[in-house]
Amino acid sequence: MKSDRWSLVEEIFQGALERPPAERRRYVENACKSDKGLLSEIESLLESDNDSERTLRSLIADDIKEAAQASSHSETGLQLGPYRLVRELDSGGMGIVYLAVRSDDHYFQVVAIKTIRRGHDSPELVHRFRTERQILATLNHPSIGTILDGGETEDGRPFIVMEYVEGQPITQASKGRALSIRQRVELFQSVCSAVHYSHQKLIIHRDIKPSNVMVTPDGMVKLIDFGISKPLAPQLVLSDNSPTETSLRRMTPDYASPEQIQGKQLTTATDIYSLGVLLFELLTGSRPYTLDNLSSAAADRVIAEQGGRKPSSALNISNEVRKELSGDLDSIVLKAMDIDPSRRYLTVEHFNEDLSRYLQGKPVSARKTTPVYVLNKFVRRHKAAVFAACAIAVILSSLFFLYWRQSRRVDRRVKQVRTLADSAILDMTDKLQHSSASTETQAALFQSALSYLGELRKTTGSDPRLLLELSKAYVRVGDLEGSPLVANLGNSGTAVTSYQEASRIALEAQARMPGDESTEAVIETYQRLGSIESFLGNLHAANDNYEAGLTWARKFWQQKPNDPNRRRLLATSYAGIGDVNLNSLNPDKALENYSSAFQVFGEAPNGVEDHDRMLIDLYLDRGRALNELGNQSEALASERKAVALAETLVQKFPSSVRAQRALFLACEEIVFPLAGRDVLNVSDSAQAQVYSRKALSIAQMLVGVDGKNAQAQYDLALVYASMGDSFRQSNPQTASVWYRKSIAMTKQLSPLYGAGARHWLAVRDEALAEVLVKKEKSSERLRLLQEANVIRQEFAESSPHGRLHLMRSYCKLSDVKLAANDLPAARQYANAALPFLDAFSVNSPSLLVLRDLGFCYESEGAVPRRVAMDRKLSSTERLAADAESRTWYTKSAEVWSMWNKRGAATPESERERHKVEAFLREPAAVPQQAVTKK
Template structure:
């Protein structure tokens, strides 16, 4: 769209601001300048039509009109225009003046910085947290749209009054990212055209010169600084901590400085200053310290973790912990010390009989198992006495638990999942422990609950308990016990299932020496551990090493357990998976056929190992023999649904593979039905970024495009688009972003399409691929051509297809034929309707 049209829609902006025709310096209706700085100036203006409203016109300073800036500016404004949240100031329009200077036309926010307004109103801590939570949700909304702020601070979070209540509004969302140019103003800094932000609110990775790996977690860090300031009246990094004019050491300082908890910062303040801070929060200094100490200390410090992987993963997770703190519930950031458990016990209800029984039986079972293991593998009397003491503590706990059961309160029969959920809540609150129960027993319980949740397919709860168990084990500071080693392996398996094989492999390698030392080199546990280690090693990009581990495991299994043992058949499955991943498909198939033959001879039909090898053979046959694959996968799905339930992640994975078999056989209706079942479990049972979730979203789009969207039904199409929009698109691999963009621009009915988001994704993919000489550029150009065709911008579509054909590798003639077919469709459409939607009207 031409800049003149954009300016005209705003109502004379281009003529009224500096740099417009005549170079006048007259703001619309002459208002005082409300802000100036490194970006330029902000003018207060009134839009006359089509809707009369007050606007803030942000005109960028001269010199920010290079071709590169304007390209980024145009791409970013498309993302910003999609933000629609009560806590985010809307951007109504954007463009360039006839003089070439970019501008934003934003919602005018007559507000005060959040810290100043909270102090003026003397808001107590709880009210400040409610405002802060609203800010977090606004930031999360933007992150879901692929926009990162990168300069969150009080002056960019204004508070207005709506219906008599304070309402936060985040301004300047994405402007720094849109420009990415050298800036200087009021602490906003740029180094080597790559560092943008305000030092006191900046994450370590953002402060690092030349670091392009700044994502939404950087905003989470800035939110942590803002929370710290709302609580204490000061930022973690004070002005005295900042370097002079040399910013090169800022990232290192932020990475290695240990900030005091907010309550400690208050405790260290001068008495008069502490009372002044407390008075602005409607309380006394001592009461303020007590209110902040504990949960809020932990929440703030977790958000301020120097390592992004240890922070809250999203702004929503930070908001949820704030919400839990306000409701006196367990927070994720808080370690389970006894005082914390006691405090939560006072605030919460007593344990029900179902919860008590689950915990009691879990403790009894695992305590007995570990005690026997410790007696066998530990020769020293000190270790034995410690195990006896822990067993006695568990016995005392069981006696106390069973004598305190409220039989009448047990109520109706509980499902296992319900009981586990209550047990988890009870354990996190600490109500289930007496003073005599050791940290080791606590680690056991968290480990048992983690494994139980994992088997039920609730990975989020499983990870929570497994990480708690590992954290407590680390606190013990002693040689790893069998349970701790098992917990480390289970946690690694869970991290792998969630799609991070490199992180999983790090955990496994940390545990490997302990497994060999404690259990022996060829024990059942060690061989099981090595099988998982090989799986993760291969997924992390070390295929030959993975194959070597799998062969050694299979050889040991056949020697120790026998050729037809269930564990040996499981080892054959694992080796076949590795062979297939290495491209040695025939060897993998022969090994799986042998494994299935052994399983059918020696194992019951419902045996997990038999189900496993039959399902893997079915997956392997998808390309070679989809009819055979369908038969095998149906068996596997029936077995898994009978034992695990239809919504378990393993059942959903099998359902997805069965859908692929149906699709390859041309049975599109059956494929669509299975894929819709998988989609219905996202994100409840599978996270958006799980490979099965992404595969289901993509394949539904493929079925819709090839067999007709009517086959899916409008309800499934609506759910598909909603799920794609909610996915963390900015964090996905380029191929996944490409696939989901195609869904957004081709879905039927057409009213469901989101062309803006599809364009944002595909233009960025093509631009990045061009910049890095990515061999997949042809693939993204083909998708961009399909988008342009859907937009009736046929000339651009034809150009994109022609470029894609020229770049298609010679070894992919199938891709070339597909792109040529797309080009033929567009040429035909262009002949029928030669008017291009992107052409300027005369």
């Protein structure tokens, strides 16, 4: 609005307020005449005015008058674009928040504007401010203050235009409205919803306190002030480059987590702690402790001494409130405020779910679940039904007493084995995940657990129900030790032993009690063994286990073909065999296996998490097989389908770590057909970078959720390499940075993951060597390739893939030695590759084979080509070398031409073909007539 227009709006609006409500309409219509836009604006203002008292608009009018009389150094009254600053609302070390109005021709709006205080606009504060602005732009939630606009003042200070939240801090609002404990919990759940949403967007608030949680007059919660928030994936915050974050730790100590006070790495658990402190104060009216002006060490002592205070122990509450807080709410608050981040709620959503269980009268996860506690909760919820059931139970119990006495001994033993096994494993898990135990210590703890299970094995006898429970216990141990399918501690070798024991016991149970449960246990243990053996590179053992599982699964499925669980088991067996075939360089057979899996499982999602995660895996599997067969377009279509399904899955199950990991794997996997190192790609680096960055942000989040999850760290190393792949063609120097990060983390994980990690270490060593193109890096290239070659030799006998990798490794070393003019060493490495060349056929369905044959034929030809250029040799020797060179180059050209014939040519394969054909067009190193003349 122009200033004249603004004055007219104010004049008519104030005039209407001075008249009785019944006369306002007529007055406004006469004053606005035929100006419908003006009439609409005034009516909008009047509709928001519920009585004849001074409203927000009249307050603004007074403030604008006061602004005209303000001192010259005040910024009130300043115009920022279409916004006029009215008065100061709040200020702090970083900046000032003003009440403002939009005053242009478009519309009238009351807003809050935050800007940096004049004279305090250091580069760091400007960067922090712009980061906050970008963070707010990514958040769109009804309980989070909304960003409306942004810009810069005339002197270059950034500002943020936000919705004006009129209200009180949540603690004041609850007290002022005399809310009950239940109502306060319900109100607090809106805070949890807002914080959980920001965590989904990979943002940690880091300053959750009453003054940053406002309650509007209509009872809406608004989480505000993301000034010190932290993005878990900084690369997703599109602000300008800046110096690293200051070492000064910005926080409100009374609400900060222990790790925040100590300056340690922060995760979403930090906000969970602050939420716990806020809930304590909301329920009791006081804080659990006060840390004003205390040193970090002193603050730690206070938290250690008083951080475990129960809300019910607060001195300023009534006995009635104390009774209401005792038990569930005490436990919920204490779990959220645990000093150890790993013992807090895993996510804010879990915190919120526990509050919902409290409100519904159900058992809460924060309390130890005893039979008495669960029964008490049930009785409270269903008093009438329990009374009726008790009466019926008295009658029925007399009828079934004899039968019960006979069977209860076996039932008790089944329950005892299940309880003891679960207790042992959960206790072991807790010790491992909440300690910094060395690998040797972890191994000792696992050995103790396995010994315990062994003792149970001796006492279970031959009852099949007991055997089944024991088999499940061994599977759980194996999963925790090193299953590549779930979060684990990286002990893959011992996981095999646990799965083998689970399989033996399941087979024994099935023989004694054939049935659905025992058959399913047999199939799943075979599949676990197939998966872990495949991960470790033992393809023969993997195939044997998958085939055994397939035999059982096919018969099981045939009995009830429409049963979802049986379809899942059969499809998993087909997919497992497909994985083995793909790793055995048989992508055609693998594609058949994956097609069989789809035929059984279907190709459409059904909204069930486990089902849809498996469907995502199948689309990725099919994409890999198609890509290795040279069908890049269909491969990309299949993998894009997987990404789309995974994104939908995360939206439906945002707190599920497995859903998040499914999206991670889909985004990471699609990098290979886009711009991976295998030549089987469409050279789309830009798209590859988009997906790899998305995968990186998820991997970083999962590591932040559980820093001791070796699977999450393994995934992070994996995506570092994918980041390198995505930059390999467009920016080799940037790619080298990512490859180095991947190598460093893979080396850390190598003791845990053994063979699997060593294979990937060789892959990443070779990847880094490929992008070190500068001459001064030649010695490092040689070292990397030699280290990779040592690992390749370890795997040469385990699979065709292993032999193919070793062949290519020798050829790469030959190339490097030749570039360094070390002809004898180059020849030695080239000769070492010769036996493998005969082992692979140019008719292989795998383009990976053709790729490596093409490169190695080229390397074999490069050595005699260099000999032919040596003028110290006789013409006969040089001509013979030239002929040998051309023989190899001709083979290489034929292999690269086959990519065209199969319709599988890629930019990189064409580049190699043209290079080799250029060599063949060159004239002979020694003219034929020179030899004849001699």
